[in-house]
Amino acid sequence: MATVSLQDVRKVYRGGVAAVKGVTLDIADGEFVSLVGPSGCGKSTTLNLIAGLEELSGGELRIDGQLVNDLSPRERDIAMVFQSYALYPHLDVAGNLAFPLKVAGMDAKDVEARVREVSGVLGLEALLARRPKELSGGQRQRVALGRALVRRPKVFLFDEPLSNLDAALRTQMRGEIKKLHEQLKATFIYVTHDQxxxxxxxxxxxVMSQGEVQQVAPPRELYDAPANLFVAGFFGSPRINLVKPQTLGLPDGDAVLGLRPEHLQVGQGARPEDAREGRVYLVEPMGAEVWVTVxxxxxxxxxxAPGDFRAASGDTVWLRHDARYLRRFDARTGRAA
Structure with missing residues (x-):
C-alpha cells in the first residue's frame, strides 16, 4: 500500500476563490484518515486533488514518496468510491466489478478469479447476475466498494459514500467499511460531513473549515481536547456547552468555557453547595438517557440525566459541573488555552 503526503497544498479557482489554503498532512501506510467539516470547507476538493481530478494551484503531493502533481488519476494508482455509486447500468454486478480489470488488460481467468474473491469478501456472490436497478442502496454501495477493491490500488479514496443511505443502512455499511479496512490494512482517505x-x-x-485544517488528531483527542472553538462545537451530540465563566459561578475573564453535557449533573430538590439553580427549558427523553436544557x-x-429523570418546562432544577472536564478557550482567538 502507500503513504500520502500533502505539503502546503493549495487550490485557487478563477476569480481568486481559495478552496484549499495550504494544507499540510502526512498519512501513514495503512492508516484510515477522515476529512470532516461543514459543506464548503474544502474536504472534497482536497480529496479531488489527491485523486488528480483537480489540478493543484500550489504545494506538493506525494504518494508513496513519489511526486504526483503532474500525474493523471490513472497513473496515481488510486481507487475512488463516490457518493453516487457511479455504476454502469447496462452491466450486471459481475460486469461492473470486472470492468476496471478488463480496461487494464488483465487476463480473463485472472479477472474471473479477482471478481470471485472480491464478491466473497463483500457478500455479493448471489447478486453477480443482477443489474444496478435491481439492487438496494446498500447493495449498490457494496458493488461500488468492490469495483475499487478489485483493482488492489495503493490508496482508497471515499467521497461521502454513505450519504445516500438511510440511517440503518448507514450504520451497517459503516461497520462493513471498518471491517474491510481491518482486513486489507490499506490506506483509506474518507470524506464525510458526518461526525x-x-x-x-x-x-x-x-477537521477542516474554510479551506484550512483546524486540527488533526485521533477521534478521542478531538472530543476531549479540541484545539479551538470550531472543533469543540463541531464534535458531540448534543453540542458542547460554550458559556461565560460567570454562568458557572467562576471569576469573570476573557474566556469561553466548554463543558460536555455528560459532565453536567442535573438534579431536583435540595441544592448542593457547589451547584447553581436554573429552570428547565426543554426535556428530551432518549431512552437510556434524557437531555435536559436548563x-x-x-x-x-x-x-x-438518567433515563428515569422527570421534569417539565419551567421546573426549578440545579446544575453541578465537574471542573476536571472544563475546557477554556480564548474569547478573542477561539484557541484552547
Whole structure:
C-alpha cells in the first residue's frame, strides 16, 4: 500500500476563490484518515486533488514518496468510491466489478478469479447476475466498494459514500467499511460531513473549515481536547456547552468555557453547595438517557440525566459541573488555552 503526503497544498479557482489554503498532512501506510467539516470547507476538493481530478494551484503531493502533481488519476494508482455509486447500468454486478480489470488488460481467468474473491469478501456472490436497478442502496454501495477493491490500488479514496443511505443502512455499511479496512490494512482517505462516521471509522480525523485544517488528531483527542472553538462545537451530540465563566459561578475573564453535557449533573430538590439553580427549558427523553436544557445565568446549558429523570418546562432544577472536564478557550482567538 502507500503513504500520502500533502505539503502546503493549495487550490485557487478563477476569480481568486481559495478552496484549499495550504494544507499540510502526512498519512501513514495503512492508516484510515477522515476529512470532516461543514459543506464548503474544502474536504472534497482536497480529496479531488489527491485523486488528480483537480489540478493543484500550489504545494506538493506525494504518494508513496513519489511526486504526483503532474500525474493523471490513472497513473496515481488510486481507487475512488463516490457518493453516487457511479455504476454502469447496462452491466450486471459481475460486469461492473470486472470492468476496471478488463480496461487494464488483465487476463480473463485472472479477472474471473479477482471478481470471485472480491464478491466473497463483500457478500455479493448471489447478486453477480443482477443489474444496478435491481439492487438496494446498500447493495449498490457494496458493488461500488468492490469495483475499487478489485483493482488492489495503493490508496482508497471515499467521497461521502454513505450519504445516500438511510440511517440503518448507514450504520451497517459503516461497520462493513471498518471491517474491510481491518482486513486489507490499506490506506483509506474518507470524506464525510458526518461526525459519527469520522469518529467511529478513523485512526485520525482532519477537521477542516474554510479551506484550512483546524486540527488533526485521533477521534478521542478531538472530543476531549479540541484545539479551538470550531472543533469543540463541531464534535458531540448534543453540542458542547460554550458559556461565560460567570454562568458557572467562576471569576469573570476573557474566556469561553466548554463543558460536555455528560459532565453536567442535573438534579431536583435540595441544592448542593457547589451547584447553581436554573429552570428547565426543554426535556428530551432518549431512552437510556434524557437531555435536559436548563436556563441559567442568561444562557442555556444541556445536561445529561438518567433515563428515569422527570421534569417539565419551567421546573426549578440545579446544575453541578465537574471542573476536571472544563475546557477554556480564548474569547478573542477561539484557541484552547
Amino acid at each position: 459519527a462516521e469520522a469518529m467511529t471509522l478513523s485512526d485520525r480525523v482532519v 436556563e441559567m445565568g442568561g444562557e442555556r446549558l444541556v445536561a445529561r
